[in-house]
Amino acid sequence: MREKRHPLSVRKLFPLLFSGMITVCIAVLIVLFSRYVSGQIQNNVQTDTERQMDALSAGLEQEIKSMSDLINQVYYQILKTGDGTQMARDASLQDFYRQHNKQLVNVALYLKSGETVWSTEQTPALAADVVKQPWFQQAAQTIEQISFGSPQLVCREDQLTRVLVVSRYVEFTRGGQSTEGVLRLDFPVSDLDSTLERYKSTKVDYCYVLDTDGSMLYHPFRKKIASGLWEEWSMPMLADTTVQHNHAAWNIQTHQIGYTGWKLVAVRSLTDVQQQNHNLYVILWVALCATGAVLILTDLLLLRLITHPVSQLSAVMERFGVGDLSVRAQAEGIGELRALADHFNSMAERIQGLMRQVIANEKEKRHMERKLLQSQITPHFLYNTLDSIIWMIQSGEYEGAGKMVSLLAKFFRVSLSQGKDIIPLRKEIEHAVSYLSIQNIRFKDKFEFTTDIDASLLDYLCPKITIQPIIENAVYHGMEGKYDDGEIELSVHEVDGNICIAVADNGGGMTEEQIDYILHNKVVSSKRGSGVGVHNVDDRLKLLYGPEYGVTIESMLDEGTTVRMTIPKVRETDEE
Numbered sequence: 171m172r173e174k175r176h177p178l179s180v181r182k183l184f185p186l187l188f189s190g191m192i193t194v195c196i197a198v199l200i201v202l203f204s205r206y207v208s209g210q211i212q213n214n215v216q217t218d219t220e221r222q223m224d225a226l227s228a229g230l231e232q233e234i235k236s237m238s239d240l241i242n243q244v245y246y247q248i249l250k251t252g253d254g255t256q257m258a259r260d261a262s263l264q265d266f267y268r269q270h271n272k273q274l275v276n277v278a279l280y281l282k283s284g285e286t287v288w289s290t291e292q293t294p295a296l297a298a299d300v301v302k303q304p305w306f307q308q309a310a311q312t313i314e315q316i317s318f319g320s321p322q323l324v325c326r327e328d329q330l331t332r333v334l335v336v337s338r339y340v341e342f343t344r345g346g347q348s349t350e351g352v353l354r355l356d357f358p359v360s361d362l363d364s365t366l367e368r369y370k371s372t373k374v375d376y377c378y379v380l381d382t383d384g385s386m387l388y389h390p391f392r393k394k395i396a397s398g399l400w401e402e403w404s405m406p407m408l409a410d411t412t413v414q415h416n417h418a419a420w421n422i423q424t425h426q427i428g429y430t431g432w433k434l435v436a437v438r439s440l441t442d443v444q445q446q447n448h449n450l451y452v453i454l455w456v457a458l459c460a461t462g463a464v465l466i467l468t469d470l471l472l473l474r475l476i477t478h479p480v481s482q483l484s485a486v487m488e489r490f491g492v493g494d495l496s497v498r499a500q501a502e503g504i505g506e507l508r509a510l511a512d513h514f515n516s517m518a519e520r521i522q523g524l525m526r527q528v529i530a531n532e533k534e535k536r537h538m539e540r541k542l543l544q545s546q547i548t549p550h551f552l553y554n555t556l557d558s559i560i561w562m563i564q565s566g567e568y569e570g571a572g573k574m575v576s577l578l579a580k581f582f583r584v585s586l587s588q589g590k591d592i593i594p595l596r597k598e599i600e601h602a603v604s605y606l607s608i609q610n611i612r613f614k615d616k617f618e619f620t621t622d623i624d625a626s627l628l629d630y631l632c633p634k635i636t637i638q639p640i641i642e643n644a645v646y647h648g649m650e651g652k653y654d655d656g657e658i659e660l661s662v663h664e665v666d667g668n669i670c671i672a673v674a675d676n677g678g679g680m681t682e683e684q685i686d687y688i689l690h691n692k693v694v695s696s697k698r699g700s701g702v703g704v705h706n707v708d709d710r711l712k713l714l715y716g717p718e719y720g721v722t723i724e725s726m727l728d729e730g731t732t733v734r735m736t737i738p739k740v741r742e743t744d745e746e
Contacts, residue, residue, distance in 0.1 A: 211444050212412070215421055219436045222369055223425045226377065229365040231428050237336050238316050241355050244277070249342040249353070256344070263288050275324055275333045275341045276356040279340070282310055287344070287351065291324075304383075304399060309337035309352045318430045320385050321359050332359045363388055374439035378402070382431035404437050412440065483511055500692075507535055542643045576609050595662065595669070596628040600639040602660060609645045617649050617656025617675075624663050631740045632669075633714055639707050640673045640721075648677030648731055668719070669739055674732040680725040687724065704733065711737060 248262040262281040267277045269291050278289035284297030284306070300306055305319030333356040340353045369377045371390035384403075386392065386436055394400035410423050427436040452534075458690035486499045498518060499511040543697050579659040599621075606619045641658065649656040657676045662669065682687075688704050708721040715738055725731035 171738070193459075195529070210429055212421070212440055215438055215440060215443055216423070219421065219438055220425050223377070223423060223434055223436050226366060226369055227425050227427055227434060229368065229380075230362065230432070230434070234318070234428055234430060235338065236273075237318075237334075237355070237357055240273065241316060241336055241353060245338065245340050245353060249279075249340055261357070273361075275331055275358055276354070278354045279342075280352045280354065282350045282352070283323060303335075305335045305337045306352055309339050309354075313339045315339075315429075318381070320381050320383055321387060322356075324356060331359060334359050334362065345603070359388070362696065366390075369436075374442040374500065375437075377434060377436040379427070380405075380408075380433045380435065387432060404435065408433065408435060418442070424472055441694045441707070456680055483514065487514065492516060492612065495525060537573070546629055550698055574608055591634055592630065592631045594635050595630050595632040598632045598634065598637055599623060599628070599660070599662065601635070602641050605638045606641055606645075606658065606660075613645075613649070617645070617652060617658055619658040619660065622659065622661040622663075627662055627669055627739070629741065630669060631739060633710055634669075636707055636735060637671060637673070638738075640735065643704060643733070644673055644675040644731070648675030650677065652677065664739070665736070667739065669737050671735040672732055673738070674730065676730040679727040679729050679731055680723070685725060689721065707735065711735065 174555065204207045244263070244266060248259065248266060263277060263279070267274060276290050278291060278294070279287040280297075281287060282301055284300035286294035286297070286300070303318055303319075308317040308319070315335060316338045320335065321332050321334055324333050325328050325331070335354060337352055337354045337358055340351050342349055342351065366377065366379065366388050367390075369390075376390050379387040381387045384405075386395070389395060389402065391400045395402060403415060404413075404420070404422055407422055408424050412419060412421050414420070418439055421436075421440050423436045425436075426432070427434055454662050483499050486497050495518065542674045603621070610617065610619065637660070641660065644658050648658070655676075658676045659672075661672045661674070663672075664670070689708060690705065704721055704723070711720045719736050719738065722734050722736070723731065724734070
């Protein structure tokens with residue numbers, strides 16, 4: 171009689187299958203990984219070392235650039251641009267050294283003969299000794315190139331300081347004649363050391379720097395080398411390679427530092443890294459094998475109860491995180507997961523309400539700020555214009571008075587603009603031209619004004635009272651001191667897809683300090699004018715359109731001023 175066979179239960183089949191699959195996979199992965207890890211560790215070490223060397227090189231090159239900038243600053247801003255007198259040059263060098271004495275140890279200027287022209291050293295070296303120095307010879311022979319010498323010990327404040335000598339060929343005026351020489355700056359090597367110490371050096375992983383002569387510029391074990399306790403065996407093998415030393419594999423990499431001729435060398439033990447990683451992975455795989463069976467059963471039991479609700483909630487949260495504030499989670503799963511979904515939904519409701527409130531408050535704030543900036547108009551211009559009209563009537567100049575009244579009416583009709591903040595550019599230009607015409611009549615044709623306007627831009631929108639304050643500055647400040655020879659030009663053109671409105675005058679111009687003050691301080695155009703300053707106009711444009719728009723000023727003394735306003739091409743606006 172045939173024995174009855176019982177089919178294998180699904181409840182037993184899945185755990186057996188999962189257990190067997192994971193066991194086989196772990197065994198195969200251990201074998202494959204042990205072969206793969208050796209080569210991968212070497213690649214990772216090389217990549218990691220290259221990344222660290224790139225960071226160190228960038229830091230060193232930044233230090234070198236800082237040194238180069240300082241020595242070039244002395245040459246081009248003191249020696250080249252000075253008035254040539256020894257007293258003025260010495261004073262400038264002393265001021266420079268005083269300002270940078272934390273970055274510099276010594277500053278010295280020599281003739282090509284080696285004679286010291288100026289130095290911060292208490293006892294300058296003899297000319298015969300100076301010309302023998304490698305840094306002096308290298309600088310004297312190379313023009314327009316900065317030389318970086320080997321480290322030296324100098325005495326500073328009764329202490330020996332290790333410095334890096336940076337020098338260059340210079341030309342300067344001495345006794346009324348052009349003279350050749352060498353400029354020398356001594357920088358403390360400690361600044362370079364602090365940059366290189368970011369590489370956490372150990373006996374099996376360290377880096378050092380050699381200068382152009384092959385001398386040790388930096389080494390983390392420099393003191394041990396000096397005392398004979400350490401010998402740098404890798405110096406004869408300066409190449410990107412892997413070598414054997416003391417029964418261990420070492421990776422050596424070199425990196426050239428800019429144009430200085432320095433070499434950054436990194437030495438790392440591959441054997442040590444492999445041993446560390448080998449132990450780590452052995453422990454990891456043992457732990458995985460021990461917990462594999464438990465994880466299989468746990469995954470099967472909790473797959474539906476936990477994984478599915480959590481993944482659903484994660485997807486909802488991801489959508490919520492990217493801005494879909496209306497999405498809500500489905501309350502499903504066991505107790506804690508259901509409560510988590512409910513709490514998330516409550517939080518989402520509160521956040522959505524707060525966001526609506528913040529948006530409303532921000533819109534109201536921006537609206538009030540625009541209104542506040544636009545309301546800074548004083549009646550001085552109206553008073554002055556009415557005084558001029560009365561004077562013209564009393565003087566019998568009825569035609570001129572009538573023209574001023576007409577222009578004034580047009581000016582204030584555009585100013586009101588039915589309460590609108592944004593008006594067509596056509597009306598804003600009409601407003602500005604009315605203002606210019608009134609001022610030209612008031613000041614007896616003291617200046618001429620012209621316009622250069624691209625008619626295709628007139629239907630685009632512009633904030634109200636934008637051009638008139640800039641023209642007001644040109645009238646009251648640019649035309650000051652002009653007698654019948656003043657010129658003001660208003661131009662409107664498209665530049666890089668935006669509208670550029672420029673007001674240019676041939677007045678006395680401004681310095682960079684005055685321009686900076688006008689753009690960044692709450693100054694108004696004039697006590698006689700509207701009271702709306704350039705800074706105000708710039709604020710309004712940035713508030714409406716963003717920081718890339720606004721006002722820029724170009725000016726030179728005795729050559730006039732050009733103020734440009736950049737706004738986007740907009741045909742309709744949203745008054746929020």
